[in-house]
Amino acid sequence: MTTTRTVLLTGFQPFGGERVNPSWQAVSALHGTRIAGHRVVARELPVAFGQSLKALRSALKETQPSLVICVGQAGGRAQLSLERVAINVDDARIPDNAGQQPIDVPVIADGPAAYFSTLPIKVMREALRGAGFPVEVSQTAGTYVCNHVFYGLMHALRRQRAVRAGFIHIPYSPAQASGHAGAASLPVETVTAALRLALKVALKTPLDIRAAAGAEH
Template sequence: MLLTGFAPFGGETTNPSWEAVRALHGKRIAGHLVVARELPVTFGGSLDALRAAIDELQPALVMCVGQAGGRERLSLERVAINVDDARIPDNAGTQPIDAPIADDGPAAYFTTLPIKAMLVALRDAGIPAEVSQTAGTYVCNHVFYGLMHALREQPGVGGGFVHIPYAPTQVADRPGVPSLPVERVVDALRLALRVALQSGEDARITGGAEH
């Protein structure tokens, strides 16, 4: 299975999504080999790298992971929307505004991972987690949407996106900003992947939000 993280962006020198993902590279989970790849934080290059990895590996499951600084919990993303609207430029200096990701694509795609079952397992393990209703409109959503668009003709291949908080080292001089140790994220991803591979039907529990 393919697991991706991102390079640093926004002035950061590290990205915990890649630190966590690469810790699982070469491991076996539920009988499947994990292959980790780092994606560039660019609107152009990220999907090129992702599609190349999918074509090369022909994975049974793809989970992309990104940093969501300021969030307190591991966020299991439910939906990707067909728009790029960048608050800040990407690492190539590109800043699309109200641009479709795929001209021939639908307005949105839903994850095909069992995110409610994953949520139950994570909470039972004491890991702070939530179902998220928005992956933003930056490169993370771009990759999530592009992933689901690429998998639309590959039935049976699960795909989805997980956002993680800052690592503690990133907020050492910012009191009150939430973080989650990378080691804890590694445990969470390992558990989430196992559930995604082994679950049949998704759990039927509430995961909605009022706003």
């Protein structure tokens, strides 16, 4: 009997006064599909410190995935951002959906200062760029719930080295950008297609390449 391997994709609920969150819209479109021999399971996370990690841990336990990518929205960014590093700090500019606004609080008490993505982010960048998607390697996932989830994800998997994981930020959708004058955007369908390719590459690439993807600022 062959056991189907699973990929876990997560997106977020709307936050910050928005009516939708394109991270969940894009991720949910891939739920139930098969990519590189893996079944995709999508789960929506609350935009709330603590609660988001509880939901994520539950999803990890339920799905026992081979690979995990959490996806969040970074309004104002113009490209898909393959996040390199999660840091151990919550420092919220605005309250989360539960009204919490932690400042200078560790995500995990006594946890390491940072965790790095274990995805082949540079191979993914090259593949996405070659397919015409706007993409970058990002050096910061912020200090809000996205970074909270990214750090919590890597901490939860710290002893499961066979399970690779990371985080991708996406821009506003066009519908959202209309309410933010001059903001960059990407159609949800484009993001879904990019995520499909990113997953395929991540599943088929055992080792990342050595290529410049740093930032001056």
